[in-house]
Amino acid sequence: MDNKLVPPLKWAGGKRWLVPYLRELWEPYNERRLVEPFCGGLAVALGLRPRDALLNDINPHLLNFYRWLQRGLVISQEFVNDKDFYYRARSRFNELIKTGGAGSREAAELFYYLNRTGYNGLCRFNKNGEFNVPFGRYRRINYVYDFRAYRSVLGKWEFQTGDFAGIGLGHEDFVYADPPYDVEFTQYAKGGFTWEDQVRLANWLAKHPGPVAASNQATERIIRLYAELGFELIILKAPRRISCTGDRSPAQEILALKNVAEKGAEPWWRKSTTENWESEQQA
Ligand SMILES: C[S@@+](CC[C@H](N)C(=O)[O-])C[C@H]1O[C@@H](n2cnc3c(N)ncnc32)[C@H](O)[C@@H]1O
Incomplete structure (x- = not known):
């Protein structure tokens, strides 16, 4: 399977x-x-x-996501394909990076959400190390929540x-x-x-x-x-x-x-x- x-x-x-x-x-x-x-x-x-x-x-964020997949990640929060929701998630992700939480499960979940929802799946950071990809405006996104496979x-x-x-x-x-x-x-x-x-x-x-x-x-x-x-x-x-x-x-x-x-x-x-x-x- x-x-x-x-x-x-x-x-x-x-x-x-x-x-x-x-x-x-x-x-x-x-x-x-x-x-x-x-x-x-x-x-x-x-x-x-x-x-x-x-x-x-x-890319350490990519590798953090894979390490959580190795542990059988099941995402607990609900994702929404919405501009305001996206920018709030982006701020939270950047706050985690700044406060030493880049290796957390929450950072892995947000990284997945930002990757699927942001513009073209890009992964870009500004000079201050903040993720700065804009909202992607996709009509429909099928988020995966259960990565145990x-x-x-x-x-x-x-x-x-x-x-x-x-x-x-x-x-x-x-x-x-x-x-x-x-x-x-x-x-x-x-x-x-x-x-x-x-x-x-x-x-x-x-x-x-x-x-x-x-x-x-x-x-x-x-x-x-x-x-x-x-x-x-x-x-x-x-x-x-x-x-x-x-x-x-x-x-x-x-x-x-x-x-x-x-x-x-x-x-x-x-x-x-x-x-x-x-x-x-x-x-
Ligand atoms: C063309 S992509 C690889 C795509 C991959 N083969 C796939 O099918 O998805 C190049 C990758 O190199 C990584 N990269 C850039 N500079 C690097 C370096 N000095 N050492 C290791 N990885 C690097 C980037 O983060 C990016 O994920």
């Missing part, structure tokens, strides 16, 4: 769409530990269902908060890394993740003797970075959400692979996507 567990939050950059590709890579290693340095909304871990996993993210699955996994470099990797670990996208030609680093962080990550991954898969936006410099470190590159077309400019064109996503065994014939998706990319570059 728990096969149907879906990611409980809305999370920017969710990789549910990538799970069928990753499953092919993961299958030969599915007895190993899955390590996700950027676990975000858990789409990959819930899709692959490893027996053993280490799931890390720098997640307990048995998440209960077996280890969760960690912090920068990816703080992870102690075992030689055999299968690492799937999904950092904030590289955004070339803008001054903004998405999620505060700078170009130096992208380079630091690629070098950290290149040192790992076990299997590695890393996804990112297929910018020129990301392609060069991973190619120079000896990764095999696959270009995929990611489904792109409608942006504020109305651009619906699919983003190009890269999958960089290292120490991943080939299983006989080349998988269909690998061949076609690489060819697509090459022909587009030559056009």
Whole structure:
């Protein structure tokens, strides 16, 4: 029954769409530990269902929510999709952060409510460390109150908060890394993740003797970075959400692979996507 567990939050950059590709890579290693340095909304871990996993993210509120799911969270308060209710909940969440209550069950419950009700499921903080996402104006929201179904699955996994470099990797670990996208030609680093962080990550991954898969936006410099470190590159077309400019064109996503065994014939998706990319570059 728990096969149907879906990611409980809305999370920017969710990789549910990538799970069928990753499953092919993961299958030969599915007895190993899955390590996700950027676990975000858990789409990959819930899709692959490893027996053993280490799931890390720098966002402490996200990790607090998952730790309460591990304990079988059942939300006791009633949530309302209403502007005034939202801003009161937001103030209370910020008060908890200020007064040392960020690890509480109430903070986990409010984090879920703010994520489902706030604008686009964003998770942003101002300079004073206050959550400042505005009300989302959704017509209808089906809030989940009983998360006990997640307990048995998440209960077996280890969760960690912090920068990816703080992870102690075992030689055999299968690492799937999904950092904030590289955004070339803008001054903004998405999620505060700078170009130096992208380079630091690629070098950290290149040192790992076990299997590695890393996804990112297929910018020129990301392609060069991973190619120079000896990764095999696959270009995929990611489904792109409608942006504020109305651009619906699919983003190009890269999958960089290292120490991943080939299983006989080349998988269909690998061949076609690489060819697509090459022909587009030559056009
Ligand atoms: C693209 S999202 C991951 C999405 C995830 N794969 C999913 O399917 O939902 C990138 C994540 O990296 C986290 N992050 C940003 N900087 C980080 C760092 N230095 N170390 C670890 N995590 C970081 C963000 O909090 C965010 O959740």
